[in-house]
Amino acid sequence: MEKKKFDANSFIGLLLLGAIMLWFMYSSQDEVTPIESSVETVTDTTKNNTVEPNATTIAVSNDSLSNLALQNQLGAFAYGAQTAKKGTTVLENSVLKLVIDNQGGQIIEAEVKNFKTYDSLPLYLIKDKNASFNLNFGTTDNRILNTKDLLFIPSLTKNGDNQVLSLKLKVSDSQFLEYRYEMKPGDYMVGFTVRSQGLSTVINGSNTVKLDWDLDGYRHEKSMKTENMYSTLYFENEDEVDYYQRDATELEETIKWTAFKQHFFSSILLTDTPFSSAQVSTKDLVSADENNKTFTKQFGLSTPLALQGGELNYNMSWYYGPTDYTILKGYKDTNISEIVDLGWGIFGFINRTVFIPIFDLLSGWMTNYGLIIILMTIVVRILMSPLVYKSYVSSAKMKVIRPELQAINERLPGKENAMKRQQETMAVQRKAGVSMMSGCIPALLQMPIFFALFRFFPSNIELRQKGFLWADDLSSFDSIFTWDMHIPIVSSFYGNHISLFPILASVAIFFYMKMNQSQQANMQAPQQEGMPDMQKMMKLMIYLSPIMMLFFFNNYASSLSLYYFISNLLTIVIMLVIKYYVIDEKKIHAQIEENKKRPEKKKGKFRQRLDDAMKQAQEQQAQQKKRK
Numbered sequence: 001m002e003k004k005k006f007d008a009n010s011f012i013g014l015l016l017l018g019a020i021m022l023w024f025m026y027s028s029q030d031e032v033t034p035i036e037s038s039v040e041t042v043t044d045t046t047k048n049n050t051v052e053p054n055a056t057t058i059a060v061s062n063d064s065l066s067n068l069a070l071q072n073q074l075g076a077f078a079y080g081a082q083t084a085k086k087g088t089t090v091l092e093n094s095v096l097k098l099v100i101d102n103q104g105g106q107i108i109e110a111e112v113k114n115f116k117t118y119d120s121l122p123l124y125l126i127k128d129k130n131a132s133f134n135l136n137f138g139t140t141d142n143r144i145l146n147t148k149d150l151l152f153i154p155s156l157t158k159n160g161d162n163q164v165l166s167l168k169l170k171v172s173d174s175q176f177l178e179y180r181y182e183m184k185p186g187d188y189m190v191g192f193t194v195r196s197q198g199l200s201t202v203i204n205g206s207n208t209v210k211l212d213w214d215l216d217g218y219r220h221e222k223s224m225k226t227e228n229m230y231s232t233l234y235f236e237n238e239d240e241v242d243y244y245q246r247d248a249t250e251l252e253e254t255i256k257w258t259a260f261k262q263h264f265f266s267s268i269l270l271t272d273t274p275f276s277s278a279q280v281s282t283k284d285l286v287s288a289d290e291n292n293k294t295f296t297k298q299f300g301l302s303t304p305l306a307l308q309g310g311e312l313n314y315n316m317s318w319y320y321g322p323t324d325y326t327i328l329k330g331y332k333d334t335n336i337s338e339i340v341d342l343g344w345g346i347f348g349f350i351n352r353t354v355f356i357p358i359f360d361l362l363s364g365w366m367t368n369y370g371l372i373i374i375l376m377t378i379v380v381r382i383l384m385s386p387l388v389y390k391s392y393v394s395s396a397k398m399k400v401i402r403p404e405l406q407a408i409n410e411r412l413p414g415k416e417n418a419m420k421r422q423q424e425t426m427a428v429q430r431k432a433g434v435s436m437m438s439g440c441i442p443a444l445l446q447m448p449i450f451f452a453l454f455r456f457f458p459s460n461i462e463l464r465q466k467g468f469l470w471a472d473d474l475s476s477f478d479s480i481f482t483w484d485m486h487i488p489i490v491s492s493f494y495g496n497h498i499s500l501f502p503i504l505a506s507v508a509i510f511f512y513m514k515m516n517q518s519q520q521a522n523m524q525a526p527q528q529e530g531m532p533d534m535q536k537m538m539k540l541m542i543y544l545s546p547i548m549m550l551f552f553f554n555n556y557a558s559s560l561s562l563y564y565f566i567s568n569l570l571t572i573v574i575m576l577v578i579k580y581y582v583i584d585e586k587k588i589h590a591q592i593e594e595n596k597k598r599p600e601k602k603k604g605k606f607r608q609r610l611d612d613a614m615k616q617a618q619e620q621q622a623q624q625k626k627r628k
Contacts, residue, residue, distance in 0.1 A: 037565050072294060075141045077150065080170030083149035091163050091183040091190070098183070098190065104148035105167040105179040106133040110320040112188075112265060116465070118473070120221040125267050125320050130295070135177075135194070138207030152179065161185050171202055177312070188321030189331065192269075193314065195229035200310025209305040209312065213269060216285065217262040217296045221464075222476040225495075226555055228286045228296040230263040230458065234339045235280060241338040248281035248300070259339050260299040261323060264461045264475070268319035268336055269301070305485060324461050325356065337490040343455035347557040350452040363462060370468025373457075373559055374566050380449065380568040387445055388571065392578045457560040467491070471558040478558035494554050502553035506546035508568035513542045515575055 013428060029127070058530040068444040074081055084102065091098045099109035110126040117123050125131075134148040147575035152167035163183045168176040175198035182191035196203065221227040234243045254274035260267045285292055304311060319336065321327065328337035342351040362372045405425055457463065463474040471478035486496070553561050 010594065031451075058245065068210045074145070074150070075139055075143050076171045076175075077139075077145065077169055079172055080153055080168065080176070081151055084153050087154070089154050089156055089165050090183060091165055093163075093183055094186045096183070096188055096190070098181070098320070100154075100165060100167070100181065102152050102154055102167065104134065104150065105131075105152040105169075106148065107131070107318070107320075110267070112321055115265075115322065117220050118465075118476075121222060123265070124218060125262070125265060126215070127218070130218060131267075134212045135209060136212065137209040138204035139202055140204050141210050142204075144207075147177070171199065174198055175202070179317075181225075188319055188327065190318045190320070192318050193317045194312055194316065195314070196312040199312075200307075203237070203307065203310065203312075205310055209307065209590075211275075211301075211303050211305050213258075213301045215260050215267055215299045217260065219294055219296055220265060221263060223555055224286060224293070224296065226458070226476065227556075228284065230261075230341065231297045232261050232283045232339075232341075233280055234259040234261055234298050235278070236335055239335075241335050243339075244280055245282055246282070248279055251278045251280060253277070255303065257334065257336060258301045259319075259336060261339050262296060262324050262466055262558060265321065266319065266323045266339060268339075270317045270319070270334060270336070272315040273306075273313075275303040276306065318610070322461050323459075325352075326360070341455055341459050343452055346448050347452040347455060351456045352447055355452065355456050359456075359460070359462070368468065369463055369466040369474055369559075370471075370562065372476070373468075373562055376564040377563050378570065380453075381567060381574065384446060384449065385574050388574055388594055389578055392575070453563060455561065458557045460559070463557065463559050468558075468562070471562075474559040474562070475557050477555055494551055497554070498556045499558065499561065501558045501565060502550055505553065505561045505565040505568065506550040508565050508572070509549060510546040511543065512568045512572050512575075513545060515572060 006188065041239065087102045088108070089100050089102075091100065095113050097109070097111040097113060098107050100106065101108045107126055108129070108131075110124060110131075112123045112125060115123040132148060136144065136146050138144050150169055152169055155166045155168075157164045157166070159182065161184070163181075165181040167179045167181075169178075170176045177196045177199060178193070180191070180193040180195070183194075184190075217231055219227060220441055232243045232245055234241060235251070235258045236242075236256040236318050237251060254276060255271075255278045256274050257268055257270040258278070258280065259269075278300045279300075281298075283298040285295045285298055287543065305314060321333075323340055325337055325340040325342070331337075341355075342348040354385070355376075358376055363369070366372060408421055408425055458475070465472075466474050468474055470480060477495070477497065477499045478501050480500045484496065484499040549564070555563075
């Protein structure tokens with residue numbers, strides 16, 4: 001068979017035909033916009049080709065996918081999340097401004113109006129995510145949700161003059177978890193309700209619903225060290241107010257309120273239904289980081305919430321405001337005023353019943369708080385002057401009978417005569433109308449005043465940022481010289497500044513103790529063998545006490561140093577007046593001689609038992625001496 005030869009003309013024709021067909025297909029092709037694979041293609045029924053989907057179709061498809069994702073993530077709570085939006089709501093009155101975020105339904109800003117920080121900035125207790133409030137709970141479809149991550153739907157209304165903000169996490173229009181805030185005019189206390197409706201089939205009752213509240217305390221005062229020292233977590237458990245200052249601890253008793261106290265300002269959560277138990281915690285952020293200049297302490301509260309019939313129902317309140325005793329005392333049904341550290345027992349009683357009323361009375365007459373402190377000091381010293389007088393009279397009497405006591409010591413020397421010597425000494429003092437305790441009692445009675453005022457001035461917010469002379473803030477130290485260099489021991493105990501009022505107070509107390517030394521020397525019986533030398537101890541204290549005050553008070557409130565400076569000056573003046581114009585030693589000597597002539601009064605039961613005990617001890621001592 002003959003082979004077919006290659007036809008070149010036919011091959012060229014086929015190539016030309018193919019090129020024409022390709023050109024025709026390209027020129028007649030429709031322009032199509034690319035579509036994401038997640039969007040379905042829509043076919044036109046009137047034409048036999050594909051058309052571009054419109055914007056509405058794409059939005060509907062995206063919403064369907066978003067709703068599906070929310071359903072997978074939030075379960076029943078996806079219903080409200082579909083319409084919830086990010087945003088904030090402001091509640092504000094004349095003293096407090098709160099900004100509440102839709103996300104979490106929590107307060108993200110709390111500004112205490114009418115107050116400024118030490119560097120004249122607005123004073124915030126909450127700002128820039130330093131605080132968190134969250135409810136953690138499980139659902140019946142085995143999800144664990146945190147309210148701080150969820151968007152609430154807000155609704156702002158009025159209840160008379162009160163502003164009411166309701167924020168809801170919705171399962172349906174009639175099923176929701178609600179946070180409700182109610183702010184009154186001119187009040188630091190804000191009503192806060194946590195309740196659920198129709199969620200008994202949604203919230204898993206076998207899981208604990210847990211409330212977590214955390215806050216990092218901002219620095220507000222000039223002395224960060226002092227502010228940190230007075231920053232404490234307080235709580236009331238079973239009608240007893242207690243505090244906690246370190247790490248974390250479990251509280252098994254019921255808790256009525258918890259306060260994160262930052263010296264002069266506090267954040268408090270109160271509840272009408274006491275929490276059954278709680279874990280509270282604090283952390284010292286000043287000591288933890290030497291470079292930290294922003295935060296003082298870290299506070300935390302974690303507590304379970306009880307379900308009632310499968311629902312939450314807690315009526316609570318927030319307090320964001322000053323740690324002012326008068327303001328806090330105004331909330332009658334609570335004990336939150338006890339977070340003001342006025343001292344325990346008798347010290348707190350003296351502050352509440354004496355010093356606070358006196359201070360309020362004087363501050364109603366004048367606005368210069370330095371002068372108020374001086375006037376208050378004068379009042380206190382005048383009230384205490386009878387004790388000073390009594391002490392001086394006892395000192396003068398002891399000075400008169402001192403030669404007789406010295407003669408007894410010389411006549412009955414040695415340890416073997418100690419009991420006899422003591423009996424005769426007491427007999428002379430008794431006839432002269434002198435008691436060793438008469439000099440000690442006035443000093444002891446003044447000690448509660450000293451410690452009460454030690455608590456009163458640093459806790460008094462009225463003194464905050466009030467100046468006097470060179471002190472620009474009577475609630476903080478009054479530095480006249482500062483330095484930046486860190487000196488390990490000096491900076492830790494003394495600080496990086498020099499305060500003038502502590503120096504003046506130290507000088508005044510030195511001269512007071514110097515004058516008081518001779519008086520105390522008169523009060524003491526002559527030195528007896530085997531007894532410690534009290535004169536040497538007193539001389540040591542004359543120099544040691546001013547040095548201790550100088551170092552210890554350098555970082556304390558200048559109002560406290562001002563008080564002690566004025567108080568010691570006034571005491572010196574009173575002592576000089578009593579010594580040179582009131583006490584007449586000749587009259588006292590004549591009175592003692594007259595007392596000696598009188599028959600001795602019948603002994604009381606206590607003195608009789610004391611004399612019998614001394615006599616018995618003396619007899620036993622004599623018998624032991626004979627045996628030897």
